[in-house]
Every structure is written in structure tokens, then in C-alpha cells.
Amino acid sequence: xxxxxxxxxxxxxxxxxxxxxxxxxxxxxxxxxxxxxxxxxxxxxxxxxxxxxxxxxxxxxxxxxxxxxxxxxxxxxxxxxxxxxxxxxxxxxxxxxxxxxxxxxxxxxxxxxxxxxxxxxxxxxxxxxxxxxxxxxxxxxxxxxxxxxxxxxxxxxxxxxxxxxxxxxxxxxxxxxxxxxxxxxxxxxxxxxxxxxxxxxxxxxxxxxxxxxxxxxxxxxxxxxxxxxxxxxxxxxxxxxxxxxxxxxxxxxxxxxxxxxxxxxxxxxxxxxxxxxxxxxxx
Amino acid sequence: xxxxxxxxxxxxxxxxxxxxxxxxxxxxxxxxxxxxxxxxxxxxxxxxxxxxxxxxxxxxxxxxxxxxxxxxxxxxxxxxxxxxxxxxxxxxxxxxxxxxxxxxxxxxxxxxxxxxxxxxxxxxxxxxxxxxxxxxxxxxxxxxxxxxxxxxxxxxxxxxxxxxxxxxxxxxxxxxxxxxxxxxxxxxxxxxxxxxxxxxxxxxxxxxxxxxxxxxxxxxxxxxxxxxxxxxxxxxxxxxxxxxxxxxxxxxxxxxxxxxxxxxxxxxxxxxxx
Numbered sequence: 097x098x099x100x101x102x103x104x105x106x107x108x109x110x111x112x113x114x115x116x117x118x119x120x121x122x123x124x125x126x127x128x129x130x131x132x133x134x135x136x137x138x139x140x141x142x143x144x145x146x147x148x149x150x151x152x153x154x155x156x157x158x159x160x161x162x163x164x165x166x167x168x169x170x171x172x173x174x175x176x177x178x179x180x181x182x183x184x185x186x187x188x189x190x191x192x193x194x195x196x197x198x199x200x201x202x203x204x205x206x207x208x209x210x211x212x213x214x215x216x217x218x219x220x221x222x223x224x225x226x227x228x229x230x231x232x233x234x235x236x237x238x239x240x241x242x243x244x245x246x247x248x249x250x251x252x253x254x255x256x257x258x259x260x261x262x263x264x265x266x267x268x269x270x271x272x273x274x275x276x277x278x279x280x281x282x283x284x285x286x287x288x289x290x291x292x293x294x295x296x297x298x299x300x301x302x303x304x305x306x307x308x309x310x311x312x313x314x315x316x317x318x319x320x321x322x323x324x325x326x327x328x329x330x331x332x333x334x335x336x337x338x339x340x341x342x343x344x345x346x347x348x349x350x351x352x353x354x355x356x357x358x359x360x361x362x363x364x365x366x367x368x369x370x371x372x373x374x375x376x377x378x379x
Numbered sequence: 380x381x382x383x384x385x386x387x388x389x390x391x392x393x394x395x396x397x398x399x400x401x402x403x404x405x406x407x408x409x410x411x412x413x414x415x416x417x418x419x420x421x422x423x424x425x426x427x428x429x430x431x432x433x434x435x436x437x438x439x440x441x442x443x444x445x446x447x448x449x450x451x452x453x454x455x456x457x458x459x460x461x462x463x464x465x466x467x468x469x470x471x472x473x474x475x476x477x478x479x480x481x482x483x484x485x486x487x488x489x490x491x492x493x494x495x496x497x498x499x500x501x502x503x504x505x506x507x508x509x510x511x512x513x514x515x516x517x518x519x520x521x522x523x524x525x526x527x528x529x530x531x532x533x534x535x536x537x538x539x540x541x542x543x544x545x546x547x548x549x550x551x552x553x554x555x556x557x558x559x560x561x562x563x564x565x566x567x568x569x570x571x572x573x574x575x576x577x578x579x580x581x582x583x584x585x586x587x588x589x590x591x592x593x594x595x596x597x598x599x600x601x602x603x604x605x606x607x608x609x610x611x612x613x614x615x616x617x618x619x620x621x622x623x624x625x626x627x628x629x630x631x632x633x634x635x636x637x638x639x640x641x642x643x644x645x646x647x648x649x650x651x652x653x
Binding site: 134136222223248250251253255256259260263283284319320323327334336337372377 | 407506532533542
């Protein structure tokens with residue numbers, strides 16, 4: 097099956113500033129793809145071009161095999177981080193409204209949402225509001241689903257149930273694009289796209305993306321001294337429980353800093369986390 | 380000393396926001412409170428800073444002028460510049476002009492905000508604004524630092540920088556307690572409390588919580604009992620309360636798995652005694 101989202105050499109400049117630079121990727125039906133990157137990396141501009149809200153300076157964006165426009169957007173479901181619900185309307189009214197907007201019959205409400213059907217959305221807990229936003233965005237069986245931090249602020253079990261829902265959409269054949277800052281959400285995706293400084297700098301699994309960056313773990317009883325010495329030396333230092341981590345650095349350099357400070361420690365090279373990889377990219 | 384709460388209950392009208400919750404917050408380390416929206420995280424933190432009165436139980440907290448607090452999404456005045464925010468908050472803690480200049484300058488530099496000193500706080504990015512809130516909460520060198528969801532909405536790169544600042548504070552001897560919805564972040568702290576609907580579901584060192592999880596978790600393509608399974612990418616993790624997986628590869632559980640198991644255990648009672 098052909099890809100539902102295609103970016104080919106996608107580029108967008110605002111004056112002298114290049115927001116998106118030569119970005120190429122696909123999202124195929126049945127696939128859950130995560131788009132990651134720091135603020136300002138170009139994720140939002142990329143998304144706006146894919147949705148047809150912004151024209152590329154060069155390159156092409158296509159949605160469901162065509163240049164994105166009002167018609168193709170009708171075959172898309174979008175759950176923004178702000179959820180896009182009408183908080184002064186009831187649950188049932190929100191569902192009816194979005195069904196009407198897409199000219200499809202409203203889906204019957206189930207479970208906790210059915211129990212809350214006559215309640216105002218603003219009075220519902222966030223987890224339930226998220227469930228409702230999904231129902232509203234999915235009742236027209238979209239072929240592409242775009243989700244912005246779909247499970248943020250939801251407790252672990254409820255979040256797992258939302259992922260069941262997202263996966264069911266993918267198994268039905270929708271292509272799913274998730275933009276997120278959450279590493280747990282990144283782990284739910286089949287494939288990740290990592291953007292930094294307007295460019296696509298990596299694609300693949302979490303392991304693929306961190307390849308080439310390592311961290312140094314420092315285990316010592318004198319962890320506060322180790323932390324202070326490494327901070328003074330200008331290293332990017334973080335705490336992991338009671339061990340100290342240094343990002344993207346030769347272990348020998350770390351050992352020397354610690355020796356000079358008179359700290360005895362066990363220093364080992366360990367795989368970097370995805371966050372550390374992103375910090376190293378922007379350093 | 381170790382700060383904290385002992386069997387604390389908080390009620391708002393007819394709702395119990397916290398039910399018999401205890402937590403130790405030792406100096407020199409980071410303690411995390413995790414849970415979803417409405418779990419009671421903010422209520423717990425606000426008891427420590429005197430914004431919420433406890434109905435039952437007791438608190439071990441320092442004098443108010445020894446507590447630093449960053450509220451969720453807040454902590455600075457958006458119509459003041461970064462420098463004006465520092466001067467204003469420093470003044471309200473009774474710091475002298477010289478103390479504000481010295482300590483404020485140092486903290487702003489560590490937070491990477493030196494170049495932004497003349498900018499309005501409202502014009503800063505989310506990550507920079509959180510770091511400013513952190514600087515303001517730290518100005519008076521508190522012994523107890525309370526941070527309500529400092530990393531929510533902050534991008535991963537700013538989060539690494541923020542985590543470095545928080546780590547520095549703990550390394551320098553302060554007791555730090557923060558709330559977060561990111562479990563991978565909580566896994567890096569020294570101690571975690573998991574709240575659900577105002578109750579403590581789990582409490583302890585992340586590695587201990589993982590080791591103490593009842594039963595085992597396997598990775599399977601399709602779960603035998605969907606009510607005991609949850610998504611992890613294209614496959615599932617499935618929980619076997621008795622520890623005897625019938626199928627699938629056993630996986631090392633992480634804090635996210637452990638939290639789900641704790642919630643499932645509560646629903647089914649299968650995990651009681653954990």
C-alpha cells in the first residue's frame with residue numbers, strides 16, 4: 097500500500113531563517129511513527145506543511161496521494177494537545193457536533209463516557225477528556241491520524257488503554273503520526289523520526305537513534321564530590337539515582353577530572369538515553 | 380533532617396484529595412511523586428509549602444523561609460523582565476541587593492539565562508520560563524525545594540538541562556521533591572511515591588519497586604488475557620501475577636510496567652501483598 101503521508105525534500109524558509117531543511121520521510125498505512133525534536137527543531141512547521149496549512153518553499157508534501165487541502169484533510173483525524181473539545185458543551189453534544197462536521201453518524205458512547213454523556217466537558221477529569229477527544233477525532237474512520245502528546249498527564253493504566261485505541265486504528269489501516277516530548281510515548285511507536293536544527297537527523301528505533309552517542313556512568317560513594325568536580329569542569333552532568341552521568345564524553349576524560357579532584361570512582365561507558373542524544377545534538 | 384509527611388489526609392469538601400499518605404524527603408537527593416492528573420500530586424506538594432492545610436496526620440517541614448517552591452506552570456511574573464523577577468522575589472525573601480545580584484547572577488548563569496536577563500518572562504520559551512521559575516525558587520538557598528511538574532511541556536533538551544540544575548541542588552545538600560507524569564524521569568530519582576486517586580500505591584527506590592513487583596511480565600504478540608495486558612509498541616506486555624508465564628519472552632519490567640501492575644493489582648486484588 098502506498099504511503100499516506102509523504103515528505104520529499106521538504107523545505108521551508110521564513111526570510112533568512114530555514115525552519116525545515118530538506119526533510120524526507122513516509123508514513124505508511126498501519127504504521128505508528130513518532131516525530132521527536134527539541135522546541136524549534138522544525139516539527140510544527142513540518143506538520144503544518146503536511147496538513148496543507150503552510151506551503152513549502154521547496155520540496156513536496158503529500159497527504160493521501162495528493163497535495164494537502166480541504167478535501168484530503170477531511171480524511172484525517174487530529175487530536176491536538178489542547179484536545180480541541182468544546183468545554184462548555186456536554187460529552188454527547190461534542191460527539192454530535194464532530195459527527196455533523198464530518199457528515200457521519202455519531203458513534204454510540206461506551207463505558208465511562210456513556211455514563212458522563214450529559215456532563216459538561218470542563219467538569220470531566222483529563223483522562224476522560226482525552227478519551228472523548230479520541231472518539232470525536234475517530235468517528236469518521238480517518239486514514240491518517242495526527243496526535244500531539246496523546247497520553248500526556250494520563251495515569252499509566254489509562255494511558256495504556258489509549259494506546260490500545262491508537263493501535264486499533266493502525267491495525268484498521270490508518271497511518272499514525274505522533275509528535276511528542278515524552279520518551280515513554282516514543283517507545284510506543286514502530287519507528288521514530290528525530291529532528292534537530294530544521295533537519296531530519298535520524299530515523300529508526302530508539303536504539304538506532306542513540307547509536308553514535310554514549311554516556312559515561314560514574315559510580316562512587318562520593319557522588320556529590322564527583323558531581324561538583326564534573327560540573328566545574330563544564331561537563332553536561334546529570335544524576336541517575338545516586339550515580340552520576342556525563343553525556344557524550346570519552347570515559348578517560350571523565351576519569352582524569354575525577355582523579356584531579358581526588359574522587360575514587362568506577363567509570364564505565366553506557367548507552368546514552370534518547371534525551372541525552374538530543375541534548376548532545378543541540379550542544 | 381529528613382522532611383516529609385506522616386499519614387496525611389486532606390479533604391476538600393466531600394472529596395478526599397489525599398488519604399493517609401506518608402513520604403520521606405531526605406536531604407541530598409531527589410524524591411519524585413508520580414501519578415496522573417487528579418492523583419493528588421499537587422495537593423501533596425502544597426501541604427509542604429503551607430498552601431494546603433492537612434486534616435489529619437503531621438508534616439516535618441522547615442521554617443517557611445527555608446522552603447523553595449515552583450508551582451505548576453508558574454513561578455514568575457510574565458510582565459516583568461528576568462532581572463526584575465529576580466529582584467522582586469529576592470526582595471520578598473528579605474535578601475539584600477548585593478545578595479540578589481550575586482546569587483541571582485550565579486543561578487541565572489547556571490540556568491543558561493544570562494543572555495535573557497532583559498527579556499520579559501512572558502516572552503521566554505516554556506523551557507526557559509521553567510528554568511527562571513527554578514532560579515526564583517532557589518534564590519534564598521532553601522533546605523527544602525518543592526517543584527510541581529517542572530518538566531511538563533518542557534522539550535527533551537531543556538529537560539536534560541533542568542535535570543542537571545535539580546541534580547546540582549540535591550548534590551549541594553538540599554532535600555528536593557518534585558512531581559512528574561514522566562515515569563522514565565522518576566526512574567532516575569532516588570525515591571518514588573506513586574499516587575492514584577489520593578492513595579499511595581507504591582513507595583520506595585525505583586530499583587526496589589521493580590524488584591518487588593509481584594509476578595512477572597512477558598512480551599507477547601497477542602495477549603491471552605487482555606485485561607492483564609498493555610501495549611508496548613507493536614506488541615504487548617502481559618502480567619502474570621503468580622510469576623509463572625504461560626507464554627512469551629519474560630522482560631525486565633520498568634517503572635511504567637510496575638505502575639500499571641500496581642493499578643491492575645488494586646483493581647483485581649491479585650497483586651495484594653505487593
